[in-house]
Amino acid sequence: MAAASLSPSRRAWQRFRRNRLGYWSLLIFCALVVLSLFAELLSNDRPLVVRYEGQTYWPMVHDYPETTFGGDFATPTDYLDPFIRQQITRGDNWAVYAPNPYGPKTLNYFAKAPNPSAPTVDNWLGTDDRGRDLLAQLIYGFRVSVLFALALTAIGTVLGIVTGAIQGFYGGRTDLAFQRFIEIWSAMPELYLLIIFSALLAPSLGLLLVLLSLFGWMGLSDYVRAEFLRNRQLDYVRAARAMGLTSGQIIWRHVLPNSLTPVVTFLPFRMSAAILALTSLDFLGLGVPPGTPSLGELLSQGKNNIDAWWISLSTFGVLVVTLLLLTFMGDALRDALDPRKQELA
């Protein structure tokens, strides 16, 4: 009896788990995202902790001038400087470095190979044409992409659900007016707007988020609208109305939970579309402000330095793996929520 009393969403989750590829993709993707959230611990040009002359320093959170560690200048310490390294590791002094001792913007002035450098013991995936470590850039670039995609997906989904619900539930003139508005709005040339705005305003992730969100909700809104149009006709909604529930209560308790299937199904695909959008805008130079670690900017570097194969290849690899994981998850989710499969199961 206990096994029989699963809610529809619990049963969908069980079907999702049965798809091993999708399930493992979800686990791996989540692990990657969590790891990238702690990128500062993984890849940082500052040591995590330094013990120097009997005192403990936390360079990760505090700036210390070079004079602290016996240097000559009062400028912030460059921990890649061989002299500083020697100072903080000599005698009883010790320092704990991140596994990859470079940040995303770190320029290694003491590198042994010319830029861009092929993979070496110092730079595991090589450096880009400005001498920044590629692995560090990929880790931080992945984080920026995923967080941006999450935010864009969340905003687009909420907007899509709200607008779709209003159109579908109220129907009639509301629906008609909204549909015409969507037709006009979707005819706006999105790319030109991006180019214009990136020329007018200082480029930033926030601006990009706003601009892409302005247009990203329309596709989903149509699906939600169709689900609402169908579900509001069903008898349980009529029964709820006869029971005296308000429209808000009916939407929230009855129609919305039963209309979320397309929303959930599209989530991973929307994520991967958002990652791709950010990457391609960065590639064109319309995306994030210069200096932000970004996969698109790396790809464009790879194009400009075609013989530096490690740049394009490793970036390409990260993109492919990310998008593949998302696509596998999406496939599994679609199967799990397919009503026809539910009948067979």
Add this chain to the structure above:
Amino acid sequence: MSEGRTLLDIRKLRVAFNGQPVVHGLDLQIAPGEKLALVGESGSGKTVSALSLLGLVQNAQVSGQAWFQGQDLLTLDEKALRGVRGGDIAVVFQEPMTALNPLYTVGEQIAEVLQLKRGLTRAQAGAAVVELLAATGIAEPARRAGAFPHQLSGGQRQRALIAMALASRPRLLLADEPTTALDVTVRGQILDLLADLQRQHDMAVLLITHDLNLVRRFADRVAVMERGHLVEEGTVASVFAAPAHAYTRQLLASRPQRQVTESVSGAAPAPALLQARGLRVSYPVPLPGLRGWFRQGAFVALQDADFALAPGTTLGVVGESGSGKSTLALAVLGLVPHQGTLKVAGSDWPTARKAGQLRALRRRVQVVFQDPFSSLSPRMTVEQIVGEGLGIHEPALSAAQRRERVLEALADVGLLADRSEGAQWLSRYPHEFSGGQRQRLAIARALIVKPELLVLDEPTSALDVTVQRQVLELLQRLQRERGLSYLLITHDIDVIRAMAHEVLVMKDGQIVERGPCLPLLDSPVHPYTQTLVRMAD
């Protein structure tokens, strides 16, 4: 078994889905020119058995033998089966709207069969189509051949489908619930047509149905299936007269019984709980062309309806699809705007809405819908579904009190034999229940707020006959015990006969006949009522 005596010989047919057997070794023979009815309730495997012979059931594991004209259908490959399908064995499906392709005219679809199966040329086929349609009794066959499926009525579509099945001059016709989707008055015509054609073409007909009236009217022999087993087989006369198996007896006895408190004549008439005078409901429809930009047309679904319902009695509303009876139910529920007077429990919807009394009035009028699958939200538990009304109308209740009331309601509708098993019911979801149980849940949801009037919109049409009888008995008991009033909407004369005190007969949005139930059904005056009653016998 000689080949000449048997047209189709099914031996040990087993059908399974994903290892779950649904037909357990069916043995059945059909003689040439015989009318055999395969009867059973939903899930008995009757349709699956028949369609699996032609390889028309997907994802099924089929074993056994099915000898037809010297070959075993179950061993044929897809190509050979295609030759048999729509050739020597033709199928008529239940739902003529979905069985016809909406993109082609009816004539084109029939001509396709003629060209494929009989090798006619286009021109010959065109003439043959009109002939076939004429044979199925469609008026103006030449014109109808050029019509698209949506331009025909349900009965005409089913006739077109039969014409299509006949196009290949089959030896065996599989008719899968051919009249279930049709209105009562049309059902008889289609059945007579099938019988006529069967005689003319000397083909065998396997009629798959759950409707015993059809079997009695149509078949020579009947086979009864229960849960994948053939439980009884014999001539219609002998099985109906002396059913041997318990299940057959149960089926035959499932005609609903009248167990209502008859109103005492001579007692002072109580004030009506529901009273309508000149009730009219219309829906806006778009007008064609430029006019549609400025004005909307109106489709009148219900007009000039006068009726009254005394407390503790049942007002039956009978009619076919499109007669406006469901619109009447929605108007009484206050879910569609109406014109004319409609007094519900001493108030009316517009007044209640203005006075802020809408919720109070909603509590007094509740509803049970036809389809138990769409009337319960699939994502809510039993406790949420049944208890929702309490949250609205008695918000002062504590969680424990509310749960107690839900259990009480479940017990009232006969879902709980024992309170102790209640806890495990509350957290279950609708998909875990059968159709009959779901309908009881819907009744519990309505009853929990203690309504005075229950609108029953085809409450048993989607249920199997044996379950239908149980649900009707429940409704009758509730009425006797609590003095509930019912507005019962149905197309089924048997249900009306068992339940109603007063009857309205509706046709095309108007009430054509009214009166006390039994006298009206025994001697109907209006020709339409006469047809309805005749079809039910």
